[in-house]
Amino acid sequence: MRIRAWDSVSTGALRAAWLLGKAWVLAAAVLIVAASGASAAQPDLVAILRAIDEQSNFGDFDFSAVLTIITQDPEKGTEKFVVREFRRDRENKFLLLIQEPKARMGEGYLMDEENLWFYDPESRKFSHTSLKESFAGSDARNEDFTQSSLAKDYRPTGYESGSLGNFEVYIIDLEAAHNEVADPYLRIWVSKDENLILKMESYSLTKRLMRTALFPNYVKIGSAIIPRVMVFVDELVQGRRTQITLSEISLNALPDSVFTKAFVERANR
Amino acid sequence: MRLKFRMLCGLLLTLAWNVASPSTAAGLEDDIWLWAGSDDFFSMDEDALFGSGGLLTEIEPDSGSALEEVFLVQEGVDVGGSYSLSMGVGRMWTPEDGGPAGGNADRRADLSGSLFLDARPSREFRAFAKIKGDVRLTESPLDPNIALHELFADFTLADKAFFRLGKQTVNWGVGYFFSPADIINVGRIDPENPEAEREGPVALGLHLPSGRNNFYTYAIVDGIAGDYRLALAPKVEFVFGRSEVGAGFYYRADRAPRAMATLSTSFGRLSLFGEAVLSKGSDKRFVREVPVSPDNPFGLAVVTDQDTVRFHGTAGARAAYSDPDGRFSVSAAGQYYYNGEGYDGEFSKANRAAMLLLLGTGQLAATDVMSTGRHYAALSLGGTSRSFKDFAPAAFWMGNLSDGSGMVNLTLSYNRWKDIRPSIAISRTYGGAGSEFAPLSPETRFTVSVTIAGSW
Numbered sequence A: 001m002r003i004r005a006w007d008s009v010s011t012g013a014l015r016a017a018w019l020l021g022k023a024w025v026l027a028a029a030v031l032i033v034a035a036s037g038a039s040a041a042q043p044d045l046v047a048i049l050r051a052i053d054e055q056s057n058f059g060d061f062d063f064s065a066v067l068t069i070i071t072q073d074p075e076k077g078t079e080k081f082v083v084r085e086f087r088r089d090r091e092n093k094f095l096l097l098i099q100e101p102k103a104r105m106g107e108g109y110l111m112d113e114e115n116l117w118f119y120d121p122e123s124r125k126f127s128h129t130s131l132k133e134s135f136a137g138s139d140a141r142n143e144d145f146t147q148s149s150l151a152k153d154y155r156p157t158g159y160e161s162g163s164l165g166n167f168e169v170y171i172i173d174l175e176a177a178h179n180e181v182a183d184p185y186l187r188i189w190v191s192k193d194e195n196l197i198l199k200m201e202s203y204s205l206t207k208r209l210m211r212t213a214l215f216p217n218y219v220k221i222g223s224a225i226i227p228r229v230m231v232f233v234d235e236l237v238q239g240r241r242t243q244i245t246l247s248e249i250s251l252n253a254l255p256d257s258v259f260t261k262a263f264v265e266r267a268n269r
Numbered sequence B: 001m002r003l004k005f006r007m008l009c010g011l012l013l014t015l016a017w018n019v020a021s022p023s024t025a026a027g028l029e030d031d032i033w034l035w036a037g038s039d040d041f042f043s044m045d046e047d048a049l050f051g052s053g054g055l056l057t058e059i060e061p062d063s064g065s066a067l068e069e070v071f072l073v074q075e076g077v078d079v080g081g082s083y084s085l086s087m088g089v090g091r092m093w094t095p096e097d098g099g100p101a102g103g104n105a106d107r108r109a110d111l112s113g114s115l116f117l118d119a120r121p122s123r124e125f126r127a128f129a130k131i132k133g134d135v136r137l138t139e140s141p142l143d144p145n146i147a148l149h150e151l152f153a154d155f156t157l158a159d160k161a162f163f164r165l166g167k168q169t170v171n172w173g174v175g176y177f178f179s180p181a182d183i184i185n186v187g188r189i190d191p192e193n194p195e196a197e198r199e200g201p202v203a204l205g206l207h208l209p210s211g212r213n214n215f216y217t218y219a220i221v222d223g224i225a226g227d228y229r230l231a232l233a234p235k236v237e238f239v240f241g242r243s244e245v246g247a248g249f250y251y252r253a254d255r256a257p258r259a260m261a262t263l264s265t266s267f268g269r270l271s272l273f274g275e276a277v278l279s280k281g282s283d284k285r286f287v288r289e290v291p292v293s294p295d296n297p298f299g300l301a302v303v304t305d306q307d308t309v310r311f312h313g314t315a316g317a318r319a320a321y322s323d324p325d326g327r328f329s330v331s332a333a334g335q336y337y338y339n340g341e342g343y344d345g346e347f348s349k350a351n352r353a354a355m356l357l358l359l360g361t362g363q364l365a366a367t368d369v370m371s372t373g374r375h376y377a378a379l380s381l382g383g384t385s386r387s388f389k390d391f392a393p394a395a396f397w398m399g400n401l402s403d404g405s406g407m408v409n410l411t412l413s414y415n416r417w418k419d420i421r422p423s424i425a426i427s428r429t430y431g432g433a434g435s436e437f438a439p440l441s442p443e444t445r446f447t448v449s450v451t452i453a454g455s456w
Helices: A013-019 A023-033 A045-055 A261-267 B002-020 B348-361
Strands: A063-073 A077-088 A095-098 A108-114 A113-122 A125-128 A153-164 A166-175 A186-190 A197-203 A208-223 A223-235 A241-250 B057-058 B077-093 B104-122 B125-138 B145-157 B161-167 B202-210 B214-224 B229-240 B243-252 B258-267 B271-279 B286-289 B301-305 B309-322 B328-338 B375-385 B391-400 B404-416 B420-430 B444-455
Touching: A013 A261, A045 A153, A045 B229, A077 B271, A108 A261, A125 B258, A153 A186, A208 A241, A261 B161, B104 B375, B161 B229, B214 B243, B286 B348, B301 B348
Parallel strands: A208 B057
Antiparallel strands: A063 A077, A063 A241, A077 A095, A095 A108, A108 A113, A113 A125, A153 A166, A166 A186, A186 A197, A197 A208, A208 A223, A223 A241, B077 B104, B077 B444, B104 B125, B125 B145, B145 B161, B161 B202, B202 B214, B214 B229, B229 B243, B243 B258, B258 B271, B271 B309, B286 B301, B309 B328, B328 B375, B375 B391, B391 B404, B404 B420, B420 B444
């Protein structure tokens, strides 16, 4: 059942209005209940988005992990990347460096707040790029590696309750709050008990389904919760998908020098 | 030579068979896969995926060695490289030929490659060497060209100061097709292949990162044996919001001093960049028109300039756009360049023949007769389409806006295979006699080629 903010009228109020047979009473009940912020059963969608964002934030800890990225294309075969990710959420920095294939070792992305540079070891040049771009030709985007910011980037437009496998979920429709994000519209399946996104559908401006992301496994490390396995299904090319698996997850402090151009230049070949 | 060409064709077919065969397992046997069998390769059962519980696992952080070490320290010496074999047939004609039938056919085969050695025994030290080579196998083969591309050692002081000593490619300007601010590297950007490696100088470089800002200093050694010259080039980069601003200086006693500034920024999917350079005088020699005389038989006098303050500027953008429904994607790059060492109007077109004669007599150098226009621009477009996803069309245009000449290149590549890329291309130069891109006559060229390339 689809529920929107304007039709969140409690069953009790409806029954009372019907029994009285007074249309104006019904209207008043609708207005009163809607104005009071809906019934107790309605979730606070913005609070859910905030909870998702907060639990994926490593706060004072540095985060690093090995990401194995495997892209399957029905025609072009399989491509594998091994990438090291370094994140410092408190300073809004991350560094992604390709470790395998060896031919592309040292290629990477360095983000420092609003600036994202792509480093090409071939030309030894840094160039400004966008979080919207795909990562190394896979179905993942650069923004998939940053900390979640759903509450800032999107506003809820509706929701419904449902289930996905064994999990009770809220299925929440989101609309972009600005044009800095890659997806104008999202639909997310959020587990009711732990606020974990299990599934995410990305839609274009014309509401065409572009990509489906699945998050079947999470890990809690320290106070943060992050997906350990991510699957991105390209909905435009049948059979094309990318799986990302995290390993060697660490919260050890990283040297400041890791988040610098100097480190990227040392790492190249 | 024909035998050699046929042997290369045979090699090409053999490599094509091997690369195109479906044995690209990519060493995936040991990886975790949500879909293990080939039968469910293109299917996905979400209920099964989320049906077993165990969604969340609490783990202890990995307490092993620092993950960044893998990029800084390694045992032994890493060896790698790349190769490229490009073979093609072409036909070139001019308006005077009356069409393709009257033109000339040619065949070519270019073989190139690189080899590098990389040693990283500790976090504080690294040594790197790279050689590059190429050879053109045509009816008249050219001698192989093998050269040292980079040879440097890295030293780190307290993880704060980073030194690089030796022959190195320097990250200096921000321009894509043109980079007048790149006054350090020996090699110039090839606008037709702007992302290719460039040869750098022999230098001692110091890089001091400070937060988001960077400070660099280079001491560059140049010259020939017995006559070495030292140049100094400091540079700073500051980040303001979404923009990065750079400023630098280049000084060598016998060269025109130069100051430069760069800007790079982004808006959504648009990357913008610009450079400005001021030089006092020029390292080039120029010509000016004079009456014909026994001393100036071509009507041109060669002059030098050490006093005029010259400005060079460039600005450009790169962008990518994807159709909202994913039907196609387009990437584009465009740039304008104001060349402060160029000639106004059509001066160079009117005097190019005489300038080439002065080049022949040694009064001008090759660099003096290159990039002679005041205004240049370049544009490239590339894209992919869902309907024709194996084909990659690309277009490139570059023009000398001062003399009205330029070139257009249209290419269609077949990119289904990873290491083999067949392509067809048609290019055309335009401009009047004496112009930079069509000095004798406009040329049209049609090429069919296959490139086999890879790296390890």
